[in-house]
Amino acid sequence: LARIEGGGEPVELAYVRDGAASSRPLRLEAGRRYRLEAIHRGAEGPDSLRVGWLRPDGVEEMPIPASLFTGVSELAEVQAFNLRRGYVEPFTRNYDSTRGLARDRHQPRTNEHLTRETVYAAAAMLAEGRPEQVEEAIRALRNVLPLQNTAEGTFDFGNWPRLVERPTNFNAQNIGGFIGEELFIILRHHREKLPAELVGEIETALHRAALRSVRYNPPVTATNIVTKAVAVALLADQMLAIPRAREWGERRLRELHEHTQEVGLPTEYNSPTYNRVTMRALALLREELKDEELKPLVEDLYLAGWRELSLNYNPHLQLWTGPAARRYEDIFSPGAKLQEASGNRLFFGESSFSDVPHSLPAEFAESFEAQGKTVTRRFAVLAARPEPQIIDQQSPVPLMSTVHHSPHFSIGSFNRADLWDQRRPLIAYWGRRDAPGFFRVLSPSGRAGVQAAQVLTLQEGSTVAAAVTFVTDAEWGLNPWDLHRPDRAPAKVPEMRIRFMTGGPAGGGAFQAPASLPAPVSRVIPGGRLELRLLQARFGNSRPRWEVSPEGHLDLVLHSGEPVMLERVEEAAVVFTVSLVPEGGKSVPASARFTDGRIQVTLGEQRLSAPARPTTYAALQEALVFSEDSLRPSP
Numbered sequence: 001l002a003r004i005e006g007g008g009e010p011v012e013l014a015y016v017r018d019g020a021a022s023s024r025p026l027r028l029e030a031g032r033r034y035r036l037e038a039i040h041r042g043a044e045g046p047d048s049l050r051v052g053w054l055r056p057d058g059v060e061e062m063p064i065p066a067s068l069f070t071g072v073s074e075l076a077e078v079q080a081f082n083l084r085r086g087y088v089e090p091f092t093r094n095y096d097s098t099r100g101l102a103r104d105r106h107q108p109r110t111n112e113h114l115t116r117e118t119v120y121a122a123a124a125m126l127a128e129g130r131p132e133q134v135e136e137a138i139r140a141l142r143n144v145l146p147l148q149n150t151a152e153g154t155f156d157f158g159n160w161p162r163l164v165e166r167p168t169n170f171n172a173q174n175i176g177g178f179i180g181e182e183l184f185i186i187l188r189h190h191r192e193k194l195p196a197e198l199v200g201e202i203e204t205a206l207h208r209a210a211l212r213s214v215r216y217n218p219p220v221t222a223t224n225i226v227t228k229a230v231a232v233a234l235l236a237d238q239m240l241a242i243p244r245a246r247e248w249g250e251r252r253l254r255e256l257h258e259h260t261q262e263v264g265l266p267t268e269y270n271s272p273t274y275n276r277v278t279m280r281a282l283a284l285l286r287e288e289l290k291d292e293e294l295k296p297l298v299e300d301l302y303l304a305g306w307r308e309l310s311l312n313y314n315p316h317l318q319l320w321t322g323p324a325a326r327r328y329e330d331i332f333s334p335g336a337k338l339q340e341a342s343g344n345r346l347f348f349g350e351s352s353f354s355d356v357p358h359s360l361p362a363e364f365a366e367s368f369e370a371q372g373k374t375v376t377r378r379f380a381v382l383a384a385r386p387e388p389q390i391i392d393q394q395s396p397v398p399l400m401s402t403v404h405h406s407p408h409f410s411i412g413s414f415n416r417a418d419l420w421d422q423r424r425p426l427i428a429y430w431g432r433r434d435a436p437g438f439f440r441v442l443s444p445s446g447r448a449g450v451q452a453a454q455v456l457t458l459q460e461g462s463t464v465a466a467a468v469t470f471v472t473d474a475e476w477g478l479n480p481w482d483l484h485r486p487d488r489a490p491a492k493v494p495e496m497r498i499r500f501m502t503g504g505p506a507g508g509g510a511f512q513a514p515a516s517l518p519a520p521v522s523r524v525i526p527g528g529r530l531e532l533r534l535l536q537a538r539f540g541n542s543r544p545r546w547e548v549s550p551e552g553h554l555d556l557v558l559h560s561g562e563p564v565m566l567e568r569v570e571e572a573a574v575v576f577t578v579s580l581v582p583e584g585g586k587s588v589p590a591s592a593r594f595t596d597g598r599i600q601v602t603l604g605e606q607r608l609s610a611p612a613r614p615t616t617y618a619a620l621q622e623a624l625v626f627s628e629d630s631l632r633p634s635p
Contacts, residue, residue, distance in 0.1 A: 036064075059362060084128060091117075091124035100139040101164055113164040115144050116178045123182050126190040134193050141186075141198065144179075145205050158212025173216060174225045180209030180232035181281065185356075187239065188288065203240060210236035210245035217248070220259040224277040226252060227301070231281040235288055250294060257297040260304055279305045283356045303361055310367030311377055312403055314410040318433040321410030322403040323417075324424035376461055377634045378402040381414070395621035398631055402459040408527025409580045413464045415608075415626065419443040419453040419498075426457060426464055428580055430506060430525045437506030439530060439578065441466070444499050444555075452493065452566060454620060456610055458603040458630050462581065463588035465535075465603035468498055468574040470614040472567040494563040496539060498574055500532060501553040510552025517544060521554065528582040535576060535592040536599065538612070540569040566614040573599040573612050606630040 002023040028034060040049040052062030094103045094117065101113035102121050122140040125133035147167055149156045160179055162172035183206045191199055213229035220226055233249030236242055282302045289295060312322025360368070381399045395416065403412035409430035417425030419442050428439040443453035456467045500521075502508050508523050508530075521532040532554075537544040539558035547555045556574065566572070571594065579587035590603045599612045607627040611620060 036069075060365075088124045088128045091120045095121045095140075097136065100136070100143045102140075104163070114162060115147060115160045115164055116162070116175055116182075118144050118164070119179050119182045119186075123186050123190075126186060126193055129190075129193065138194060138198060141194075141202065145201050148176075148205050148208060150208065155215060157215060158208035158210075159216075174218070174228070176209045176212040176216070177225060177228035177232055180206055180212070180236065181228055181284065183209065184232065184235045184239065184288075185284070206232075206236050207240055207242060210240075210242050214245055214248040217252075220252070220256045223256075224274040224281075226256055227278045227281040230256065231285050234285065234291070234294070238288070238290060250291075253294060253297055257300060260301060275305060275308060279358065280356050283358050287357055306361055306364045310364045311379065311401075312412065313368060314405045314429070315368050315371070316405070316407040317410065317429060317431065317436065319410075319429055319436055321405065321412060321427070321429040323401055323412040323414050323427050372407060374404075374406040376402065376404040376459075378459075379633045395624070397621065397624050397626055400631055400633075402457075404459070404462045404580075406462065406527070406580075406582065408582065409462070409525065411459075411462050411464060411578070411580050413457040413459045413466070414455075415458070415630065416454070416456050416621075416624065418451045419455055419468070420451045425455050426466055426578065428530070428578065430527070430530075430580070431504065432506075435505040437502060437504040437508060437525060439500070439502050439507075441578075442499050442501070443468075444497065452614075453496070453498070454617075456601075456608055456624065458601065458606040458608055458626075460588045460604045460606060463577060463579040463590070463603065465577045465590040465592075465601055465606075466575070467592070467599055467601050467608065467610060469599065469610050469612070469620065470496075470566055470569075470572050471617045471620055472565075472614045473616045492563050492565050493559065495560045496558040497547075497560075498556045498558065499549070499553050500556070501551075502530075511548055511554035513546040513548050513554070517546065525580070528580060528585065531577070531579040531581055531587055533577045533579075533590075534574075535590065535601075536594065537574045538594070539572045539574075540564065544574075569614050571597075571612045572614050573610070575599060575601055577603070 036051070038049060038051045050063040052060060053064055054060050092102075094105045095101075096103050096113065099113060100118075102117035104110065104112045104114050104117075118140050122137040122144075125137040125140075143164070144160070147160050147164065149159050149170060151157055156170040156173075158180075159170050159173065159176040161167050161169050162175050163169065183202050186194075187199070187202055187206065194202070210233045213233040216229060218226040218229055230249045230253045233242075233245040234253070237246035237249065279302070282298055282305060285298045286295070286302060289298060309320070312320050314321045378400055381401045397416060400415040401412065402415070403410060409428065411428040412426075414425040417423055419425070421442050421444065423442075424440055426441045429436055431437045441455070452470050452472075454469050454471055456469065458465045500511070502511075502523070506526065508525070511521070514521055517534055517537060523530040534556065537556060537558065542559040544556060544558050547557050549555050558572070558574065573594070575592035577587065577590045581587050588604045590601070592599060592601045594600075594612055597612055598609050601608045605627075606629055607625075608630065609625040611623050615623070
């Protein structure tokens with residue numbers, strides 16, 4: 001049927017490029033079995049072979065799905081191996097068999113256990129299904145189910161505590177959605193493995209979790225939380241008949257769809273962590289939801305998630321490289337569910353088994369193939385003032401995301417964000433997926449970081465000009481959600497520093513402190529160099545200085561010593577540029593100056609202006625000025 005000679009590149013690339021390995025059109029009869037054989041002769045170097053086909057409906061499958069083959073004796077063994085390595089092992093790695101609970105891997109010294117992760121472990125053990133695993137899964141579920149809040153009329157009804165050892169602490173308000181979704185999967189696929197009385201207990205718990213979604217009523221801007229809540233409400237109703245859950249779930253799904261279509265993608269799509277959560281809930285709805293009227297809405301949202309992946313993915317590096325509203329690690333952790341759907345082109349970490357089916361839409365397939373292109377994309381994430389419930393997203397200025405991809409590196413930015421340590425508003429990546437390097441900016445303060453530091457950016461190509469200003473109503477070192485509190489206190493800071501850090505196998509090691517504040521910092525990276533230039537730095541009467549942290553990061557120390565009230569600081573702002581400059585290239589010219597109580601920043605033809613004196617968050621947002629070209633989406 002087809003053949004290809006020689007080597008040096010994967011067969012499927014030759015197939016896509018020039019058709020050398022493609023056959024003539026073949027007529028196959030539905031319901032009839034055909035024998036297909038591929039012979040691969042390897043010489044030296046790595047071996048690779050895939051056989052795909054182009055279906056009559058125009059969908060290309062590369063490789064042909066293994067589920068369409070029968071009579072292959074090794075298939076069951078391969079599937080079992082993938083199930084164990086990609087699903088069971090990651091989700092049971094921290095399972096404590098002495099307690100029948102999953103440990104908190106982030107806090108190993110506390111010996112605390114997590115409710116959600118315990119249910120995940122139970123589902124994984126049920127999926128593999130050995131008798132001893134089923135017995136252990138039953139034990140784990142019986143340990144967690146009784147911890148659900150059953151007090152009707154309370155706000156936390158239907159929720160679970162995050163920590164088993166703190167059974168009355170329901171501060172993690174979205175845990176009920178995670179556990180509810182997993183309970184539906186357990187009932188849908190493993191009901192026959194469980195005792196009848198436990199099935200009844202799980203159904204009751206799922207019923208409560210669905211009503212919890214209604215009471216919790218997360219806003220449409222909380223993408224991953226609201227999508228999971230909608231999935232629990234609609235699927236629980238489909239299984240258990242809960243009209244109140246269905247009414248809310250249908251209404252909220254329509255509102256989420258309308259919001260996404262009219263306003264743009266919510267900020268939580270710009271997070272590898274949250275995108276996986278959101279896409280899993282949508283994939284589950286695609287697989288299980290029977291309502292034909294709602295299915296197109298789910299499909300539109302699912303496509304929006306893939307669109308976001310395609311915009312932020314660099315196919316040369318095989319990494320998600322765009323800026324992130326929230327991310328927990330800089331180098332990706334194991335357990336991604338979208339990797340298989342992209343044919344392992346999209347990389348989050350280790351290869352993983354997908355317990356909820358995903359599929360890569362054909363219109364985005366090219367985005368995950370290396371095309372040798374250099375491209376800059378700017379797009380609106382949120383329009384101005386999208387929803388009053390989300391205080392830290394209210395602004396007359398649209399929230400824009402810009403990402404620049406080249407064959408050697410990517411750099412991305414949000415035009416306005418804070419420097420809490422779980423944000424990545426300015427991020428750069430280079431190298432390759434098995435040995436990447438990264439650069440990021442943050443304002444360190446213990447575990448929580450400083451939300452008082454607000455970053456405003458302009459980006460042209462691979463150069464970003466950033467201004468850091470400060471707000472007076474964010475408490476020192478607290479979680480950003482404290483901005484929602486009406487009783488928040490003025491910010492009083494014992495120290496203020498901006499940290500520039502690199503990391504990863506190709507990060508380049510520790511920085512050296514520059515000889516002076518304006519002295520440029522340069523570092524060689526694959527395909528070019530990283531350049532950092534400080535244009536302005538003021539913080540009241542303090543004298544800013546460079547300092548290298550014990551970890552080797554480069555810190556711009558703005559203030560240290562006697563605590564200072566931010567509202568009493570006359571002027572406080574930092575302006576710098578970060579450029580990833582290709583070999584033989586130049587960075588975009590930038591400038592900054594203080595004038596009339598404001599900081600003015602120019603990058604090429606783009607401009608921004610912000611108050612130089614610390615002010616409230618709301619006042620800062622009202623006073624921001626961005627030039628029109630910096631807010632114009634790419635075509």
